[in-house]
Amino acid sequence: MLIIFFLFGLIIGSFLNVVVYRIRTAETIMGRSHCRQCKKTIRWYDNIPVLSFVLLKFKCRDCGEKISWQYPLVELLTGVVFALLANQYFILENPVTWLITGVMIALASALLVIFIYDILYMEIPNLVLWPAIILALIFNLYLDFGQIFSTVWERMSVSGVMASGGAFLFFFSLSYFSKEKWMGMGDAYLVILLGLILGWPKILLGLFLAFAIGAIYGIILIGMKKKDMKSQLPFAPFLIVGTFFALFYYAPIVGWYLGLF
Numbered sequence: 492m493l494i495i496f497f498l499f500g501l502i503i504g505s506f507l508n509v510v511v512y513r514i515r516t517a518e519t520i521m522g523r524s525h526c527r528q529c530k531k532t533i534r535w536y537d538n539i540p541v542l543s544f545v546l547l548k549f550k551c552r553d554c555g556e557k558i559s560w561q562y563p564l565v566e567l568l569t570g571v572v573f574a575l576l577a578n579q580y581f582i583l584e585n586p587v588t589w590l591i592t593g594v595m596i597a598l599a600s601a602l603l604v605i606f607i608y609d610i611l612y613m614e615i616p617n618l619v620l621w622p623a624i625i626l627a628l629i630f631n632l633y634l635d636f637g638q639i640f641s642t643v644w645e646r647m648s649v650s651g652v653m654a655s656g657g658a659f660l661f662f663f664s665l666s667y668f669s670k671e672k673w674m675g676m677g678d679a680y681l682v683i684l685l686g687l688i689l690g691w692p693k694i695l696l697g698l699f700l701a702f703a704i705g706a707i708y709g710i711i712l713i714g715m716k717k718k719d720m721k722s723q724l725p726f727a728p729f730l731i732v733g734t735f736f737a738l739f740y741y742a743p744i745v746g747w748y749l750g751l752f
């Protein structure tokens with residue numbers, strides 16, 4: 492079953508690459524893909540996720556222009572994320588889990604687009620962020636509808652709003668008081684979405700991991716003399732990686748951490 496979600500992820504990943512590019516150039520999402528260099532339409536058999544890049548040796552068949560590693564990497568990453576989501580939420584015999592998995596796939600796709608977009612253009616696309624926030628809000632209300640929780644805090648709508656409100660205030664302050672030097676305002680809006688997806692207290696782990704991974708990455712770059720202390724790094728990719736880890740591995744990570752004492 493997971494392999495089906497992985498393959499589905501490869502195909503959607505290939506689509507997400509196109510979405511990123513077309514949001515930037517304000518083209519429509521529809522229509523066949525074409526080479527950015529020679530503008531020739533890509534043949535269907537050259538458009539198979541991952542496989543085509545290897546067979547074409549990362550070059551356009553028509554003009555020989557190099558195709559970026561971004562494409563197969565995003566496809567693989569999307570495949571892995573979809574398989575992990577299915578592993579966590581999907582039960583074949585239970586129709587409700589189909590819906591839950593579907594919404595989580597849509598939200599994860601939005602996160603992946605924001606992830607690539609911020610790396611490429613140092614900007615968070617509002618066109619993707621705000622619809623995803625609305626979807627996450629509706630989804631949280633749906634999850635609570637008809638379910639009985641022992642306390643109000645376990646309700647996803649309460650826990651999600653708490654998580655995103657707290658995270659937003661924290662990032663908004665960082666951005667506001669540093670005049671966007673430490674943190675961009677876009678990141679403050681992004682954590683609203685991450686809070687709604689993770690809820691409380693998982694958001695704390697997501698943010699902690701984002702800062703930890705970001706710091707390690709920054710130290711490596713400075714060590715390799717690729718950046719100095721003043722260089723700007725896009726932070727959304729770290730926030731999104733942290734969110735995926737908190738979503739999939741919250742229990743093992745917290746368990747491991749508590750086991751240290």
Ligand SMILES: [Zn+2]
Nearest residue numbers: 526529551554
């Ligand atoms: Zn070409």
